[in-house]
Amino acid sequence: MPRATSEHAPLQLLVAEDSEDDFEILLRELRKGGYVVSAERVKSTLELDAALVRPWDLLISDWIMPGFGGLQVLETISTRGLDLACIIVSGTPGEEPAVEALRAGALDFLSKDRPRRLVPAVQRALREAADRRARVRVERELRFSERRFRTGFELAPEPLLSYDLDLRAIVDGNAKAAALFRCSRDDLRSSDLDALSPTRQPDGRSSSDAAAHYIRRALAGESPVFLWTFQAGGEAIPTETRIINLATVGHNLAQINIIDLRERLRAEEIRRRSAELEMQNRRIQEANRLKSEFLANMSHELRTPLNAIIGFAELLHDGQVDPASPTHKEFLGDILSSGRHLLQLINDILDLAKVEAGKLEFRPEAVDVPRLVGEVVAILRTTSAHKQIRIDTQVDPSVSLLTIDPARLKQVAYNYLSNALKFTPTGGSVALRIKPHEADQFKLEVEDTGIGIAESDLGRLFVEFQQLEAGAAKRHQGTGLGLALTRRLVEAQGGTVGVKSAVGEGSTFHACLPRHAITMPRAPTPIMFAPIREGARTVLIVEDDARDQLQLVAALESAGYAVELAANGSEAIARWRSRPYDVATIDLLLPDMSGLELLSALRGENTNRATPIIVITVVPDARVVAGFTVHDVLHKPLDRDRLLASLARAGLPTQLPEPS
Amino acid sequence: MTAARILIVDDNATNLKLVAYLMRNHGYTVETALDAESAIDSIRINRPDVILMDIQLPGIDGLELTRRLKADGATRDIVIVAVTAYAMKGDQAKALAAGCDDYITKPIDTRTLPETIARHLAKREGLS
DSSP states (O other): OOOSSSSSSOEEEEEEOSOHHHHHHHHHHHHHTTOOEEEEEEOSHHHHHHHTTSOOSEEEEESEETTEEHHHHHHHHHHTTOOOEEEEEESSOOHHHHHHHHHTTOSEEEETTOGGGHHHHHHHHHHHHHHHHHHHHHHHHHHHHHHHHHHHHHHOSSOEEEEETTTTEEEEEOHHHHHHTTSOHHHHHTOOTGGGSOSBOTTSOBHHHHHHHHHHHHHTTOOOEEEEEEEETTEEEEEEEEEEEOOOTTOOEEEEEEEEOHHHHHHHHHHHHHHHHHHHHHHHHHHHHHHHHHHHHHHHHHHHHHHHHHHHHHHHHTTOSOTTSHHHHHHHHHHHHHHHHHHHHHHHHHHHHHHHHTOOOOOOEEEEHHHHHHHHHHHTHHHHHHTTOEEEEEEOGGGSEEEEOHHHHHHHHHHHHHHHHHHSOTTOEEEEEEEEETTTEEEEEEEEOSOOOOGGGGGGTTSTTOOOOOOGGGOOOOOSOHHHHHHHHHHHTTOEEEEEEOTTSOEEEEEEEESBOOOOOOSSSOOOOOOOOTTOOEEEEEOOOHHHHHHHHHHHHHTTOEEEEESSHHHHHHHHHHSOOSEEEEESBOSSSBHHHHHHHHHTOSTTTTOOEEEEESSOOGGGGTTOOOSEEEESSOOHHHHHHHHHHTTOOOOOOOOO | OOOOEEEEEOSOHHHHHHHHHHHHHTTOEEEEESSHHHHHHHHHHHOOSEEEEOSOOSSSOHHHHHHHHHHSTTTTTSEEEEEESOOSTTHHHHHHHHTOSEEEESSOOTTTHHHHHHHHHHHHHHHO
16 A cells, blocks of 8 residues: 555645646545645745745646746756655646656656556655655765765874775875875875885784785784884884774775884883883892891801900910810810811802802813712711711712713712701711703702701701701801802802702702703803805804804804804994894894894994894894894794794805705 | 809800800809800899800890890899900991990900900999
């Protein structure tokens, strides 16, 4: 059943018609067709103008009226810009007036002779009018939305690009984007992401491969967010970039949001540096406090035996003791033992000072471990026999031959053993074991059945002058330096110490050390280089750690590269200026300047301007290079294959002659 | 006059022996203690006139023991002389602040220590 507007509202109909009869026929037809009609008839321009002030669903007009006509009606509607559906009915139909009426905006032209056609014509006219109104509304909304979008795009505080994902081309960029890339907006429109980025991203991926990957993800409907380094005017611009697929009909249009991270990274760097300084300051203060404490303790410990030495010597010298009495001899014995104690103390302090200053020399050599252990036990035989303490020793065959400084190993074993004897009651037992530990270490372990140590005291054990109290009557002899010295000796050789204990259950002290000590080079560049082969590619290695130097030199030379070494930043800069290199590897933690300072200095030189730099760092974050152009960031511990792969990516594959 | 009684507190047996011998040789009645707990027992029983007090002791240290003795009416009048290997700046002030009547650093001078003690005893006699 055809209905006009809605179920309840009647069709608001305006009719321009001079004949009352025709008007009635028209209404009758419409009612027959199911319409509820609320109609008004006008017969002149004046009446029409007055009626048009109100809203109408439909206008039906006669074509020819006295002093008035359908054409005029249509023109009035059009002039007023009204969105009103019009149908013309005529008593004298013809092709010419029909064409004229339709041109003037009528939706249909009907003959009064054929009233049956009226209802279908009205239905169609109303439908078309509704469609047109809907279309106009959608178009207007689109226009608004487009304007809103344009304004947002233009005025956005961050750089934005419009991007065609299908064509892989930048469609437009806002003013901020043009400023970021230091070019005009026209330049942006003829550019692509590759052209605005360095050849490779800091993580080593090629920029065009990586960009293609993110564009594929955007096409799949994701909005990928990723760290991306752009490049403008030779400067790398680290950013956080997001591709948002706008997916308009027919186009895979995307918006690319760019957040410039340079400021943030700089701020982070400053924050990090100031935190570092703060830490350093606190460490220095703490070290200072410990030093004062150490000095006070040392003074106390030296004065104590001196008190006995000088005091007894005075008594004897001043004749206060009968030279023939046993007391006289006893006091001489006290002077002697106090003197020996003082000597031991001084030796320990000197050793400690040497370790502290890094001046203690370690002379690793092949050591027959069971023999060395036997010698240590022999020294302590008197003490152990006196207290009837059994010493068991056990050396695992796999570690019976070690490369280590024998004097220092003896010292560690002696300190632990004499300590164990001191705290083990008469009749107890002590065991010394040497066994393998991890892949390349060994573990020296001394277990006693002594008094044990409270958990709260374990932390003080390896600290200078921190003797634990063992009851006043049993206050042990000792300098209070033995364990501290042991710890420092072991740590200076790249090892660790530790203890497991509980009160009344004895203690187990251990030291873990490398099975085969490396002679640590102390001069800045003591490494002997292989003779440089003709035409070999030259790598500048900037690395201060001796062990890493060795590893890098070995890795690169064995792959056919010629290497030069700089142990600090200033040496690196001097070499960098002096000659062209094919590639450089840089450690970011150097003694004399920060890695970023060095990168900035190297990149500021004219020589080696295009030389790839590979950063080798312990910091597991590619952002450490903070926007400097680097070929790659590799992490320590360094993997030789990765290093060689990275060199190959830089266009410098290994040059070893092919085996023929 | 009966011999003045001296208590020597020191956790180092050798040093204890030295000072004890010295003071006995000068006619004092000497008691010894290796730590604060046995010192407190000795004080209760022997009522010493003078205590030669080492500072670094296991458990309760010499400064704390001095504070306790000087806070107690029954022991306040005992002359306490700190005899210590703590000889850094500020150590003397710490000893006197704890209530020690005098402060002597190790190594001691065996030729002047007995005189110093005699002077303190004489001063105390004069006051009472």
